[in-house]
Amino acid sequence: QTSLETCRYEPIGYPVSVHLYFYDERFQGYLVRQEVQNVGSRVRETVEVWAVPQATMQLENNLREFERLKNLEVGTEWDPKERIFRNFGGVIGPLDEPVAVQKWVRGPNLTATIVWIDPAQTVAASYDISVDVDAEYTQYKPPLQRPLRPGAWTVRVLRLWERVAEARFLVMPLAFKGREPLHQEEDSWLHAGPPGNLYLEQGFQQLRSVLKLPPQEPALQEAQQRAQLVGKPLEAWVDRTVGAFWVTGDLCSTLPSPGPCPSLGPCTKSTWSSLAPDPKSELGPVKGDGRIR
Incomplete structure (x- = not known):
């Protein structure tokens, strides 16, 4: 051998x-x-x-005042006192409530736009944050309608709609529910994304061209097909997604x-x-x- x-x-x-x-x-x-x-x-x-876990944050080159930004992370169970995520490893499922946290060093006042993009290239949320001179951390948990669509999400930090940083995070597909394997008929809603493809009352699809996102239809079709997976194909999808974020x-x-x-x-x-x-x-x-x- x-x-x-x-x-x-x-x-x-x-x-x-x-x-x-x-x-x-x-x-x-x-x-x-x-x-x-x-x-x-x-x-x-x-x-x-x-x-x-793999670090996923990427910074652009011409940052100017945004050189203050030192980290961008998404997770659950943020502890504002200790300034850490208590969900170590950041394992997030479709029914969780993630929060985006930015770490800064001292510098000029600035306003940043934060945009969340789901695996089907749907703009899930967009909001502005004000960063004071002495601010070390800013964080916000958008009240996203669940279930979150499983797959690779992106959170971008923008200056005047130009990207200065982005981080990817994984919403993990579920292979089990209540210790039982998922069934296509009653459980496919867990991976189908929010009703009407709207994460908040207000839609943000008008931002797609500003953000230069790729065409949505192919990504949406692929997401809808994956939502129907059960058994071995579902487990293979879980393995592929985890393999892209963990080594x-x-x-x-x-x-x-x-x-x-x-x-x-x-x-x-x-x-x-x-x-x-x-x-x-x-x-x-x-x-x-x-x-x-």
């Missing part, structure tokens, strides 16, 4: 566990434990995958000794795994001097 064949695995069932991974108090991704089977030897083992940081085996794949090291030897040694959390017996370490 070639090394490629000995290192091919297929998943068995669904993930066993998911851990949040932080380093230096910063979220680094999810640690997903999954039972797998080696394609060649048929040996079963459990692996842990480090899934890393594999590393992979390890929970076996104590090397398995059939020589390049798959043990998790206990890694620095990132949930099974990696953590001396600070290990408490031994009380010593003669009363200490535990």
